[in-house]
Amino acid sequence: MAKPKIALFRHHPEASRQCVEGMIKALSNDYRIELFSERECNYKTFKNADIVAFPGGQGEAEAYNKLLKPNFQAVTEFVNDGGRYLGICMGAYWAGPHYFNILKDIKVVQYIKRRRSEIKRSFPTIAPVFWENRFYNMFFYDGPTFVAEKKNFKTVASYYSGEPMAIMQKRIGLIGCHPESMRSWYRKPYMQQHWHYYEHHDLLLQFVDDLMER
16 A cells, blocks of 8 residues: 655755654655655645645745745645645744635744743743643744634644644644654753653654544
């Protein structure tokens, strides 16, 4: 049986090489991953894909406008036609109303700006999270949370404050932290004790399996 295909965007540093490598490490045993550039963000690239995926990286609005705004309809039509969307950190922001606008009545906002957030500055750190009722310390770098007047999504994981960290809405799966993080991300002394020995990769794989309804 053929592996499902993930079309994964890469354009370093806006779509970070490190994030892409982590996603490949976590998912490639069970999924066929094909990378695409901003020039390949089109219907032909997505024709045989099951999931289009956008990783974390540097920048948000400026990067999106430069790289993807001219071709955003290829992504929105892929999702509207039944395709699935996976977004991590910046890729989760891009699902929101100012970018691809594929969510229904959900705002994607900076977690560090939320009143109850325990993290107040933008820097690489560890966020305590509850993933399906289990506690983890997960790599975080200015990721989003998700706000809706009426809850219309499934919460897979929450930040320590209780606000959503990873959600699914129909065929869209979004994650604020970085479960794809690699060992090299934990070199700083204050990070070393939090290396997860790829346990978080298993969480990401299960998340994608659930998104695919496997």
